[in-house]
Amino acid sequence: MTPSTAPTARDVLAAAREIVAAPDAWNPRNRAVDAAGIPVHPADPAACAFSTPGAIDAAVCRLFDTRDYAAQPAWNEALDAIDATVASLTDCYHRRLATYDRDSDRDAVLHALDIAISDLPR
Numbered sequence: 574m575t576p577s578t579a580p581t582a583r584d585v586l587a588a589a590r591e592i593v594a595a596p597d598a599w600n601p602r603n604r605a606v607d608a609a610g611i612p613v614h615p616a617d618p619a620a621c622a623f624s625t626p627g628a629i630d631a632a633v634c635r636l637f638d639t640r641d642y643a644a645q646p647a648w649n650e651a652l653d654a655i656d657a658t659v660a661s662l663t664d665c666y667h668r669r670l671a672t673y674d675r676d677s678d679r680d681a682v683l684h685a686l687d688i689a690i691s692d693l694p695r
């Protein structure tokens with residue numbers, strides 16, 4: 574990615590995967606929590622554990638230097654891509670990442686992110 578190029582949905586999902594890669598960094602119960610387990614905004618510097626949707630929000634905040642993750646088109650495209658991946662992996666049993674994130678284990682979520690990332694153009 575060059576400095577003049579805006580981050581893409583692929584960049585967002587790759588950054589989100591990196592955020593939840595460590596076992597103690599994934600918390601499917603809250604979008605983001607601090608070290609005391611108190612819910613915080615995904616962009617909060619104190620945030621240290623994230624749900625996968627929260628990690629996507631945090632990734633957008635970091636990549637675009639904003640707290641308004643929903644304003645970025647890459648956020649919508651990233652969510653659409655991971656939701657489509659989850660639907661294909663589960664035969665539509667879980668139609669969205671948020672449900673899959675709560676009902677699955679971390680390895681399954683990381684696998685879904687890997688597939689979604691590889692399916693998006695570079």
